[in-house]
Amino acid sequence: MPKTITIAPVTRLEGHAKITLQLDDAGVVQEAYFHITQVRGFEKFCEGRPYYEMPGIMARICGICPVSHLIASAKACDALLAVRIPPAAANLRRIFNLAQLVQSHALSFFYLSAPDLLLGMDSDPAMRHILGVAQTAPETALDGVHLRQFGQTVIEILGGQRIHPGWVVPGGVNEPLSLEKRDKILAMIPEARAKVQRTLTWFKAATENFHAEIEVFANFPTLFLGLADDEGKAEYYDGHLRLSDSAGNMVASSLDPKAYASYIEEKVEPFTYLKFPYYKPLGYPGGVYRVGPLARLNLAERCGTPLADVEWRAFRAMSNGPVLSSFYYHQARLVEMLHATEKIEQLLLDPEILDKHVRATARVNSNEGVGVAEAPRGTLMHHYQVNDDGLITHANLIIATGHNNAAMNRGVLQTARHFVRGDQVTEGMLNRVEAVIRTYDPCLSCSTHAVGQMPLQVELRAPDGALVRSLRRD
Amino acid sequence: MSAAPGAKTFVIDGVDASATPGQTILSAAREHNIFIPTLCHLEGLGDVGACRLCLVEVKGARRLLPACTTRVDEGMEVTTNSPRLADYRQMTMQLLFAERNHVCSVCVANNHCEMQSMATTLGMTHVEVPYRFPALTVDASHERFTLDHNRCILCTRCVRVCSEIEGAHTWDVMGRGIQSKVITDLDQPWGTSETCTSCGKCVQVCPTGALFQKNRTGERRGKDPSFLPYLRTMREEL
Numbered sequence: 001m002p003k004t005i006t007i008a009p010v011t012r013l014e015g016h017a018k019i020t021l022q023l024d025d026a027g028v029v030q031e032a033y034f035h036i037t038q039v040r041g042f043e044k045f046c047e048g049r050p051y052y053e054m055p056g057i058m059a060r061i062c063g064i065c066p067v068s069h070l071i072a073s074a075k076a077c078d079a080l081l082a083v084r085i086p087p088a089a090a091n092l093r094r095i096f097n098l099a100q101l102v103q104s105h106a107l108s109f110f111y112l113s114a115p116d117l118l119l120g121m122d123s124d125p126a127m128r129h130i131l132g133v134a135q136t137a138p139e140t141a142l143d144g145v146h147l148r149q150f151g152q153t154v155i156e157i158l159g160g161q162r163i164h165p166g167w168v169v170p171g172g173v174n175e176p177l178s179l180e181k182r183d184k185i186l187a188m189i190p191e192a193r194a195k196v197q198r199t200l201t202w203f204k205a206a207t208e209n210f211h212a213e214i215e216v217f218a219n220f221p222t223l224f225l226g227l228a229d230d231e232g233k234a235e236y237y238d239g240h241l242r243l244s245d246s247a248g249n250m251v252a253s254s255l256d257p258k259a260y261a262s263y264i265e266e267k268v269e270p271f272t273y274l275k276f277p278y279y280k281p282l283g284y285p286g287g288v289y290r291v292g293p294l295a296r297l298n299l300a301e302r303c304g305t306p307l308a309d310v311e312w313r314a315f316r317a318m319s320n321g322p323v324l325s326s327f328y329y330h331q332a333r334l335v336e337m338l339h340a341t342e343k344i345e346q347l348l349l350d351p352e353i354l355d356k357h358v359r360a361t362a363r364v365n366s367n368e369g370v371g372v373a374e375a376p377r378g379t380l381m382h383h384y385q386v387n388d389d390g391l392i393t394h395a396n397l398i399i400a401t402g403h404n405n406a407a408m409n410r411g412v413l414q415t416a417r418h419f420v421r422g423d424q425v426t427e428g429m430l431n432r433v434e435a436v437i438r439t440y441d442p443c444l445s446c447s448t449h450a451v452g453q454m455p456l457q458v459e460l461r462a463p464d465g466a467l468v469r470s471l472r473r474d
Numbered sequence: 475m476s477a478a479p480g481a482k483t484f485v486i487d488g489v490d491a492s493a494t495p496g497q498t499i500l501s502a503a504r505e506h507n508i509f510i511p512t513l514c515h516l517e518g519l520g521d522v523g524a525c526r527l528c529l530v531e532v533k534g535a536r537r538l539l540p541a542c543t544t545r546v547d548e549g550m551e552v553t554t555n556s557p558r559l560a561d562y563r564q565m566t567m568q569l570l571f572a573e574r575n576h577v578c579s580v581c582v583a584n585n586h587c588e589m590q591s592m593a594t595t596l597g598m599t600h601v602e603v604p605y606r607f608p609a610l611t612v613d614a615s616h617e618r619f620t621l622d623h624n625r626c627i628l629c630t631r632c633v634r635v636c637s638e639i640e641g642a643h644t645w646d647v648m649g650r651g652i653q654s655k656v657i658t659d660l661d662q663p664w665g666t667s668e669t670c671t672s673c674g675k676c677v678q679v680c681p682t683g684a685l686f687q688k689n690r691t692g693e694r695r696g697k698d699p700s701f702l703p704y705l706r707t708m709r710e711e712l
Contacts, residue, residue: 048611048612049612050612050614050620050622050688052688052689052690052691053580053582053691055691056579056580056691057580060579060580164579166584166691169689169691170689171689361689363617363688363689389614389615389665390614390688391612391614
């Protein structure tokens with residue numbers, strides 16, 4: 001008899017979700033749905049607010065990535081002012097964004113995914129968490145804690161507080177960097193870098209244990225989207241958008257981020273609050289793309305810092321074209337953390353970073369502004385329209401996790417087809433279905449700008465829709 | 475030492491004290507280092523007793539009296555702190571928060587807000603009455619400043635500073651009760667006001683984020699109304 005499996009709530013994710021697996025009479029997974037079960041309405045309730053409150057309001061979308069939203073929002077506001085912000089301010093924002101990348105990647109890798117990677121997909125779920133990691137491999141757990149601390153401390157030094165700092169403002173930042181603060185950050189870098197390198201060595205060896213997962217964890221052709229600079233280096237704050245196909249051919253090498261609406265469309269499905277963006281010229285689902293660490297490393301021609309470039313070459317050498325298995329998001333995350341420690345150091349060693357001129361002021365000179373930056377999970381887009389007084393009349397946000405929505409759904413289907421058979425469903429099988437989503441490190445509350453109940457739930461459903469089995473974790 | 479001519483002697487919180495003729499309970503209390511909470515009062519402006527936080531008990535009076543507008547009388551017995559007063563002040567604060575839309579976390583005045591810090595001082599931890607969530611507007615038509623009715627507590631400091639110090643009287647209050655709101659000129663967009671001199675005094679004296687300078691979010695310093703006593707003193711000396 002055909003069945004439906006429900007995994008709910010999906011655990012170790014930022015946000016709330018549910019997975020439904022539809023089985024046929026033979027017990028084979030026919031269809032899989034990844035439901036985001038919340039909606040928040042940020043785009044709506046910000047209407048009528050002054051534009052300069054937007055960075056502060058939009059940062060509240062997320063307590064993990066407030067910095068990413070601050071930056072995309074402030075960039076959209078820069079566009080409303082139509083100013084070019086001082087170079088020191090742009091580089092300070094870059095450092096801020098990279099520090100955010102380090103702390104968020106550390107959270108994803110060590111806290112959320114290391115339990116699967118270190119303890120095994122089938123290990124006892126009661127111990128499969130960061131404390132289980134701490135018992136088995138205390139050094140790894142401590143590295144994770146320290147790397148998060150590194151990123152958060154840099155954010156605190158620059159922005160005054162770790163969560164929801166108010167330092168990034170339309171036109172730049174509101175305080176220049178002092179020599180003391182610069183030296184304090186510089187002093188922390190070598191230790192952080194050593195920890196990332198140690199983790200990379202461990203991870204690369206550990207991939208030997210995950211051949212099956214690598215094979216079916218969202219391992220399929222899609223397009224890739226991300227920012228790159230004029231030389232094709234990975235870029236996190238500014239630059240052009242690039243889009244490549246699954247063979248590595250550039251579909252578009254220099255898209256203007258501000259014109260995103262002309263080439264990205266958002267498709268709506270009835271089973272989830274999260275929309276499905278796709279590349280308009282190729283339609284849906286042909287235009288489905290992935291963003292984030294995997295996409296960025298696939299799109300870049302290099303990282304632009306010595307140690308990360310060595311790791312980038314090793315990463316790309318794993319495949320003839322782009323690396324397609326989403327399992328490698330984990331490795332890409334570590335390479336990016338390494339790059340971030342190098343890039344932060346480079347930027348801080350430039351004396352210009354101490355320039356006192358860090359803010360451009362102007363009134364609203366444009367009624368429309370788009371800000372695009374790379375958040376840890378991928379390309380983040382803020383788009384505002386204002387009236388002549390600078391009050392918001394319309395806002396549209398496309399969050400990194402949203403870009404990955406279609407790929408996550410397909411990844412769940414692929415993984416479930418491989419691991420889930422009939423109603424003899426083991427916890428380890430379902431954990432793999434969750435783990436494929438974890439590779440994307442989705443931030444579901446961000447991506448739907450949503451609030452609500454969100455533990456993970458998996459449902460197994462019969463072809464007639466009858467619920468066969470439901471697993472739920474709160 | 476003998477008392478100044480006409481001085482009033484009174485008892486405040488059980489302590490004998492003196493006040494100059496016409497001095498308010500609030501002013502005399504502060505001279506004696508006795509704390510009475512206020513929000514609408516500002517040194518250098520006339521008092522109106524709008525916020526009701528400074529209510530005190532006066533022996534023989536049938537109701538609580540605002541310390542900022544009640545003058546000391548000979549032989550008065552004043553209590554500035556009692557469980558009853560603490561309850562009233564807490565409730566007053568809660569009503570202020572519930573009346574309009576105060577969202578501290580995303581407010582331009584966060585960490586620099588007199589209302590926020592007064593709530594902390596008074597130990598307010600919850601708002602026990604339902605929030606009203608009124609639909610109020612933001613007037614951003616002025617070139618440099620913004621008025622957000624969501625954050626206005628109707629203390630009327632802006633009205634008083636504009637009238638008493640700047641002499642423009644651009645600001646006033648219209649409506650009654652819950653409909654009351656501050657307006658510029660004849661309830662027209664601030665940017666079209668013909669009397670506003672754009673001096674910014676109203677912004678500096680506003681205790682909340684209701685009046686603020688455009689594009690000044692996330693700054694680590696707050697408003698600075700310290701110009702007021704100086705201005706007042708200088709003018710009196712002229």
